[in-house]
Amino acid sequence: MSVWSGADIFAEGGAGLLTLVWLYLILKSRPSGRITNLLTLGLGLMFVAWWADTLDEFIALPDAITWDHWLESGSMSLGLVLLTYGLYHWHHEQLAISQQRQKQERLVREHRYFDHLTPLAGAQYLKDQIDSDRKQSRQYSSSLIALDLDNFDAVNQTYGHAEGDRVLQAVSQIILLNIRNQDLLCRLAGDRFVVLLPHTGESQAKIFADEITNSLFHYAYRSYTHGEKISISATSAVIMAHQESSEQLLSRLQLAIAKAKTPLARRA
Numbered sequence: 001m002s003v004w005s006g007a008d009i010f011a012e013g014g015a016g017l018l019t020l021v022w023l024y025l026i027l028k029s030r031p032s033g034r035i036t037n038l039l040t041l042g043l044g045l046m047f048v049a050w051w052a053d054t055l056d057e058f059i060a061l062p063d064a065i066t067w068d069h070w071l072e073s074g075s076m077s078l079g080l081v082l083l084t085y086g087l088y089h090w091h092h093e094q095l096a097i098s099q100q101r102q103k104q105e106r107l108v109r110e111h112r113y114f115d116h117l118t119p120l121a122g123a124q125y126l127k128d129q130i131d132s133d134r135k136q137s138r139q140y141s142s143s144l145i146a147l148d149l150d151n152f153d154a155v156n157q158t159y160g161h162a163e164g165d166r167v168l169q170a171v172s173q174i175i176l177l178n179i180r181n182q183d184l185l186c187r188l189a190g191d192r193f194v195v196l197l198p199h200t201g202e203s204q205a206k207i208f209a210d211e212i213t214n215s216l217f218h219y220a221y222r223s224y225t226h227g228e229k230i231s232i233s234a235t236s237a238v239i240m241a242h243q244e245s246s247e248q249l250l251s252r253l254q255l256a257i258a259k260a261k262t263p264l265a266r267r268a
């Protein structure tokens with residue numbers, strides 16, 4: 001114990017333990033793949049080198065034995081090379097991701113695709129998505145649900161525009177909770193929402209539409225100021241997309257929801 005060096009044990013053992021923490025953080029935050037393998041291997045070898053260095057402080061090997069020097073120096077050198085190579089590729093990966101993000105942000109800023117109130121995508125974004133989906137798949141089998149709030153004007157008149165805004169925000173959250181990850185919810189205009197359901201038949205879409213209108217109907221929305229219950233209900237219409245432009249599809253959807261909103265249709 002008289003030859004133990006506290007500073008060396010602390011520095012080398014601490015460095016070894018820290019590499020384990022780095023390893024844990026990398027494995028927790030990165031997807032599996034080549035870059036993660038390189039970083040893991042590099043850090044793993046560095047840990048072996050530091051651990052061997054720490055053990056050196058406790059175990060004195062005869063001078064004739066040299067493999068422990070190789071274990072320390074070889075692992076450390078190879079580990080550093082692999083780690084650097086992994087970091088180099090990680091750097092390129094980050095550049096590609098940043099470029100992609102910039103493109104997305106530019107899209108949002110320049111085209112003002114997103115509605116600030118809800119904040120869902122707007123009509124233009126929906127049109128672009130429909131058109132690009134249609135180009136990508138020859139057998140396009142998507143459906144659309146239109147949802148229009150009933151007597152929403154009365155909410156604005158009775159409780160004020162700000163309360164109406166909060167109702168629209170709550171409605172968008174409820175619809176979002178009812179749809180799948182692959183579906184897209186947009187606020188077409190005012191109190192009208194549209195859900196795009198890729199690869200979904202009309203009958204399945206009708207089931208989704210009923211589930212959403214039921215959820216809205218059973219939702220007990222309380223006003224912000226006095227906490228009174230404001231009833232929410234919506235009318236829905238479902239259509240299936242054919243090989244038509246987004247303009248044609250959306251005007252067909254608008255017609256369908258207008259028809260569903262007629263008093264006669266509501267009584268049926």
Ligand SMILES: Nc1nc2c(ncn2[C@@H]2O[C@H](COP(=O)(O)OP(=O)(O)OP(=O)(O)O)[C@@H](O)[C@H]2O)c(=O)[nH]1
Nearest residue numbers: 148149150151152153154156161162164165190191
């Ligand atoms: N608070 C709020 N109101 C909005 C917004 N956009 C549109 N509106 C209001 O939404 C209401 C839509 O009115 P209508 O199209 O007559 O709809 P409705 O009262 O629900 O009538 P029906 O659809 O026939 O049941 C109008 O009062 C608009 O002022 C918004 O962003 N915030």
